[in-house]
Amino acid sequence: MSSLSTANVEFCLDVFKELNSNNAGDNIFFSPLSLLYALHMILLGARGNSAEQIKKVLHINHEESAKAEFKDSSECSQAGRIHSDFGVLISQINQLDSNYTLSIANRLYGTKKIAFHQQYLTCSEKLYQTRLQTVDFEQSTEETRRTINAWVESKTNGKVTNLFGEGTIDPSSVMVLVNAIYFKGQWQNKFQERETVKAPFQLNEGRSVLVEMMYQMGTFKLAVIKRPQMQVLELPYVNNKLSMIILLPTGTTKLEQIAKQLNARALQEWIGPSHMVEREVEVHLPRFKLEIQYELNSLLKSLGMADIFNQGKADLSGMSSAKGLYLSKVIHKSYVDVNEEGTEAAAATGDIITVKRLPIRYQFMANKPFLFFIRDIHSEMIIFCGKFASP
Helix, strand or coil, X not given: CCHHHHHHHXXXXXXXXXXXXXXXXXXXXXXXXXXXXXXXXXXXXXXXXXXXXXXXXXXCCXXXXXXXXXXXXXXXXXXXXXXXXXXXXXXXHCCCECCEEEEEEEEEEEECCCCCCHHHHHHHHHHHCCCCEEECCCCCHHHHHHHHHHHHHHHCCXXXXXXXXXXXXXXXXXXXXXXXXXXXXXECCCCCHHXXXXXXXXXXHHCEEEEEEXXXXXXXXXXXXXXXXXXXXXXXXXXXXXXXXXXXXXXXXXXXHHHHHCCHHHHHHHCCCCCCEEXXXXXXXXXXXXXXXXXXXXHHHHHCCXXXXXXXXXXCCCCCCCCCCCCCEEEEEEEEEECCCECCCCHHHCCCCCCCCCCXXXXXXXXXXXXXXXXXXXXXXXXXXXXXXXC
16 A cells, blocks of 8 residues: 555544544545545645644655645645645546546635735645635625535536535635535446345344345455454446445444444455455445535544644645634535446456356345445545445
């Protein structure tokens, strides 16, 4: 794993654990990749202790952190490899592909009362394909709210709407970070709609609800983990660029036990080649849509990024010489649609692998709360992390 993908996994699990501690029985869904993308943009203009805190939260090591700021040079390459590498990675993952839609809407909105450094504006556009947009929070609060909402809607195929409800933008705001992402993929092996049936999904305390349970039988990578007891299934999307990995508790294990033991090393081991073996599996997976919005100020503060939200302590002098510039709000919204859709694997691609099939057919019955990750297979970056607990 590259240092970028390791940092991505560490950050992902930090955020997940914070959200999970406050949302024990609720669904969770967020994009560590798009959050990292947004926070790297802030890091580009942060200095001093503010920058150090962000680097720590993003798991940027000392060797890389020495290169994380640009100096007084017109060259954006001075911003360091960490920014250029991340920019390249995002553009590769974000490439247009007719088989899946991945749209990231990422923008900083700053008050027009403050003059921002041209170099910061130029470099954020060059490295992250996005500019800081100046707006009038104070005099045109409602107009600004509508402008931001319309932009996010246009960048996410109309799927993420009304990001900011009425009255949610404070006229005293100085800078707001908007981060929304939409994903819709097609399975490499699709589920047939005629196989979908209503089936019970177990909730806490012996209760259950009916869900639309999809079904297919096929050859998939499946790990059977003894401690904690669980199955780990990988469902590839078309072209094998992306895949969904599902962690499903088995036996008497509860999802929270898995969540407690979850860390980067454990996850890499569970989904590593020594455990993930091609097997014949009967897959039962609920059809679901998740659309969840978080205000992440308090979460990021609790992870150690406190100064940036404090008007008296924030050092964003790489963005502007103005005093009192700080981050007022971080809003993050993600949308995912998991259904039967997919395209059959093309037989003529020439990349068919013959695997000695095991005689046992495995059952993967996702009829209880589970964790899932959607990742880019090549870079091993986690694009989404979720918990499905409440249909």
